[in-house]
Amino acid sequence: MLSRRAFLGVARPSRGNPVRPPWALAESVFVDACTRCSACIEACPTGLLLRGDGGYPEADFTPGHAPDGCTFCGDCRTACTPGALKADQSWSLKAVFSDDCLAEQKVVCRTCGESCEARAIHFPPRLGGVAGPQLDALACTGCGACLADCPTRAIRILSMNTTANRGVA
Ligand code: SF4
Ligand code: SF4
Ligand code: SF4
Structure with missing residues (x-):
């Protein structure tokens, strides 16, 4: 779990390091391939995608913004006829929890775990405290569905691959 200071530092939107749609090519290739037609944005059923810089x-x-996050339906990829969204893997985003999590205040909450269809959030017992969320990074798809219902907004989606084209949301 990250401290609030560290969390805000890494997890706020970065204008210079945008999160591209899933399956986006590496950034330097993507910006050449993308015609900025917005077809992917119009195709996204959850409203996750928007026109950025x-x-x-x-x-x-x-x-x-988009409570359902990404369902990996592939509609954006299909809509992208210029071929800017044809990478082999979707993305390397993962959920990150800050110490704003209610467990840090000894309040029981498992809302994020209940939102996670991938069952990537576990609550191991903590001696003398309240069990807090622990991520199974292999199981987490970076879909973002756990963000919406967190009562303290203690979750962000972070790129685990800082050398790739995806940044921090
Ligand atoms: S895969 Fe589907 S839900 Fe995810 S960004 Fe693309 S269109 Fe939207
Ligand atoms: S559909 Fe493809 S080319 Fe069009 S804006 Fe989206 S990524 Fe760019
Ligand atoms: S980002 Fe998606 S897969 Fe990862 S913990 Fe949140 S709901 Fe689960």
Whole structure:
């Protein structure tokens, strides 16, 4: 779990390091391939994608923006006829929890775990405290569905691959 200071430092939106749609090519290739047609944005059923800087599409994981996150339906990929969304893997995003989590205040809450269809959030017992969320990073798809219902907005979606094209939401 990250301290609030560290969490805000790494997890707020970064204009210079946008999160592209899933299956986006590496950033330097993506910006050449993408025609900024917005077809992916229009195709996304959850509303996660929006027009970002320069008219390029970005995934916006700001809490409250797109509660269902990404369902990996593939509609954006299908809509992208220029071929900017044809990477082999979707993305390397993972959920990150800050110490704003209610467990840090000894309050029981398992809302995020209940939101996670991938069952990537576990609550191991903590001696003398309240069990807090622990991520199974292999199981987490970075879908963002756990963000919406967190009562303290203690979750962000973070790129685990800082050398890749995806940034921090
Ligand atoms: S895979 Fe589906 S839900 Fe995810 S960004 Fe693309 S269109 Fe939206
Ligand atoms: S559909 Fe493809 S080319 Fe069009 S804006 Fe989206 S990523 Fe760019
Ligand atoms: S981002 Fe998706 S898969 Fe990962 S913990 Fe949250 S709900 Fe589960």
